[in-house]
Amino acid sequence: MTRFIYSLTIGISLLLIPQLAYADEILVELTPDVAYVDTVVDVTGPTEYFIETFTGPRIEIQANGTPRVRDGWVDSWIELRQGEVILRADDDSNHVTGVNEYASKITGTIDTGTYTIRATSYLNRVGYGNPTGVYTLSSNLIQPPPPPVVVEPIPPVVVVPVVDTTVPTVPDIVVIEPPIIIPVPPEPPLVEEILPEPEPPMEVAEPPAPAEEPPAEPEIPPIEEELPPIEVDTPPIEEEAPPAEAEEPPVEVVQADEVDLETLAPETPVQLDNGVVLEAGTVVALQLLENPAELLAEIFTDPAQVLTAISNIGADMSDEERTTSQNTIIASVIAGQAAINAVGAATMARTPTSAPTGGGAPSANDNIKLYKRRKP
C-alpha cells in the first residue's frame, strides 16, 4: 500500500512538473548595435508569470590564476512592458553568487493583453553604453515557435489563387484529350506506328497535347517555385523589426503606482500619475514629506535623504501646473500687497492733521504741535 501511495505521488508529480516548468528560452545576445531584445507575448486571461535570466558566473580564473570578468558575461536587466509603459522591471533579483550572478527575475500576475518582454543590460539601462554579452531569458509567457504549423497553411492560401488561373487550362486540356483519344484508335496509320506500346490511344493522344501542355506544365513549377520566395520574404520582415525598435529613444520610464520604487535603482526614471518623470530616488525622498514624523526621524538616520526631499519640493509638479500656480500666486501676492497699501493709505487719509496747507513758513507753534503729534 505504501508503495502504491509513493508511486501515485511520484506519478502525479511527474505530471505536474512539465506544466509548472513549461517555458521557452531565448538567447539574448547584446552588442553595441543591439541594445536590447524585445519579445512580444499574448496573454489570454489572468496568468501567473515569471521572467528570469541566467547570466552565469561573473568571474573566471585565467590560466595564470588571475581572476577576471568572464567573456560574454553581462549584467542583465529585464522589463515587462505594455506598449511604452513599463509595468515591471528588475535588475538582480535572481542573483546567486558564483552561479547566476546579477541575474534578473520578475514574477506576478497579468491580465489579458499583449505584452513585451525587453531584455537588455543594466549598463544600457543606466545610460553607460551598450555592452557585449550573452545571457538566457526564460519565461512561461514565451510560447515556443510553431514552424510546421505556420508553414503548412501558407501553401494552400497561396496556391488557391494560382490554381484558379491554371486549373481552367488544365481541365480544358484533359477534356479535350478524351475526345481526341476516341477518334484516334480508328485511324490505322497512327495505330501502326505505336504498336510496340500497350496503350496506343493514350500515346497518340499525347502528341497533340504536349504541343499544348508545354506551356501549361512549365507554368506549374514556376508557381510552386514562387512559394518559397513568399515564405522567405516573411523572415526578413521580422528581422527588420529590431533595427526599427533600436531607433527608439533609450529613455524609458516606470509607472510609479505599479512598481515598488525602493526596489528600483535610484537612477531609474519613474513616471508619476501627472506624467512627470523623476528618478526613483527622488520620488522615494519626496514621499518622506507626506509623513512629518518619518521626516523628523529620517533627519537623524539619513539626512541626505531629507536634503534630497527638501531640495526637490515641487519637482513632482508638471510644467503646466507649475506655471498656473506661479501665475496665480504672484497675482494674489501683488493684489494682496496692493490691498494692504490701499487700506494703509485710506487709514492715513482719515487721520486728522493740522499741518499748514497755506503758504509761508510754519510758525514756532506749528512745529511744536507737529512734534507733539508725532510723539506717541
Next chain:
Amino acid sequence: MFIAWVVLTGSAKTVVGYAIILTLVVWAVTYPLRNGGNE
C-alpha cells in the same frame, strides 16, 4: 499661503499645508504676548 495651498499640487501642496498649520499655531501661541503689551 492658502491660495498657494489651493493651486499647488503634490509635495509642494503638502509642505505649504504644513507651513500654514505651523504658522497658525505660532500665531495663536504668541497672540497673548503681542496683545498683552497694549493693555
